[in-house]
Amino acid sequence: MNRKRIIFLLACVFSLTVCLPEAARTECRAVPLAKARNVGIEKGGSWTRLRVRNPIPGASAENVYILVSRAVPLPPDIPSGRVICVPVRTYCNMSTTLIPFLEAMDGLRGLRGQGGRAYVFTKALDAAVVADLGPGNAPDPERILSLASEIVFAYASTPDELETIRRLESLGLSVMSVTEFAEEHPLGRAEWIRVFGLLFGRTGEAEELYRSIRTSYESLASRAAALSARPGVLVNDSFNGVWYVPGGMSWPAILIRDAGGDYLLDTTDRTWSAPVDFETIAAIAAKADFWLNPGVWKTLDDGVLQDPRYRSFRPFREGNVYNNNARTTPAGGSDFHESGALRPDLILADLIAILHPNLLPAHRLYYYRKLEWKSGAR
Numbered sequence: 001m002n003r004k005r006i007i008f009l010l011a012c013v014f015s016l017t018v019c020l021p022e023a024a025r026t027e028c029r030a031v032p033l034a035k036a037r038n039v040g041i042e043k044g045g046s047w048t049r050l051r052v053r054n055p056i057p058g059a060s061a062e063n064v065y066i067l068v069s070r071a072v073p074l075p076p077d078i079p080s081g082r083v084i085c086v087p088v089r090t091y092c093n094m095s096t097t098l099i100p101f102l103e104a105m106d107g108l109r110g111l112r113g114q115g116g117r118a119y120v121f122t123k124a125l126d127a128a129v130v131a132d133l134g135p136g137n138a139p140d141p142e143r144i145l146s147l148a149s150e151i152v153f154a155y156a157s158t159p160d161e162l163e164t165i166r167r168l169e170s171l172g173l174s175v176m177s178v179t180e181f182a183e184e185h186p187l188g189r190a191e192w193i194r195v196f197g198l199l200f201g202r203t204g205e206a207e208e209l210y211r212s213i214r215t216s217y218e219s220l221a222s223r224a225a226a227l228s229a230r231p232g233v234l235v236n237d238s239f240n241g242v243w244y245v246p247g248g249m250s251w252p253a254i255l256i257r258d259a260g261g262d263y264l265l266d267t268t269d270r271t272w273s274a275p276v277d278f279e280t281i282a283a284i285a286a287k288a289d290f291w292l293n294p295g296v297w298k299t300l301d302d303g304v305l306q307d308p309r310y311r312s313f314r315p316f317r318e319g320n321v322y323n324n325n326a327r328t329t330p331a332g333g334s335d336f337h338e339s340g341a342l343r344p345d346l347i348l349a350d351l352i353a354i355l356h357p358n359l360l361p362a363h364r365l366y367y368y369r370k371l372e373w374k375s376g377a378r
Helices: 001-019 096-106 142-147 159-170 188-191 191-201 203-225 250-257 279-287 302-305 308-312 344-355
Strands: 039-043 047-055 064-071 081-085 091-093 111-114 151-154 173-178 232-235 243-246 274-276 290-292 321-323
Touching: 039 191, 047 191, 064 173, 081 191, 091 096, 096 111, 096 191, 096 203, 111 142, 142 159, 151 159, 159 173, 188 203, 188 250, 188 344, 191 203, 203 250, 203 344, 232 250, 232 279, 250 344, 279 308, 290 344, 302 308
Parallel strands: 064 081, 091 111, 091 151, 151 173, 232 290, 290 321
Antiparallel strands: 039 047, 047 064, 243 274
């Protein structure tokens, strides 16, 4: 990269990331959010403040971003925070779960680089001229710099990933940490579309889309809530010898309960996953009716190859094992983990159709599929 281009890039980035001092106090109002808990939105007279909660212990409690229109000079009453001129025109993205939000608000037109591109499911990216930035949690800083995008959308769920963001910022890059992945409620994740509506100047479309998704989800949940039978559900699979169980108040557990299922693995108010020993899992599996999301299995044979003891699990014996890999790529891209972040109503419809097929008899599974034996083998 030539010297003039570097100077130009750093000048543009500085104009976006500079933290301005608190000016004269301006009245602002909080924008009510239905389910999202990791972001706060406040409206000032000529700016919008985003407060993004940091879920990593030991890190700063929140990151503050100030959105201002690029069509007018910076307002004099702007508060402290990282300034982002909106609508955003060009950007890099580190998280595959953000792709549906970016596609809905921008059609991916401004996307210059994507982390983990080889693992992306979204077909719209196939025809786009978008650089591969390397792994989403460890991108190539020089490649990002060379693309001269206005902002980088990143995530940090571990101290190492947080350090990656700090390293990008130290190079003068404007980075926004997005924590939709840490939301407890599935509708809380989807509600981040309202944030992206603000970033891309499409607030009306974002509000309408979220309202539609929420209405669809709550209508389905209401129908399932009226059912008296609640089949027991086992989830996940052993990973490197450890079975990680989502907490009782995590979004996977909430989805199962809203689908009319009994989440047997955790009755606490934890929102994070925790390891559980095999003996405990086996005892739960003896009374479970269904088994969901068993890792990367494509057939029941895969389960036996991994651990022959799975044959004794009741859902396995009765053929009630379903995986969320109906929409994947050969490289491992998963639409469940992409569009599913924005469309929990589609996930919920699948789960209701699995657990209570008579409630949605016409529904065709979208993310999920029932696992069978290869060629009738047992």
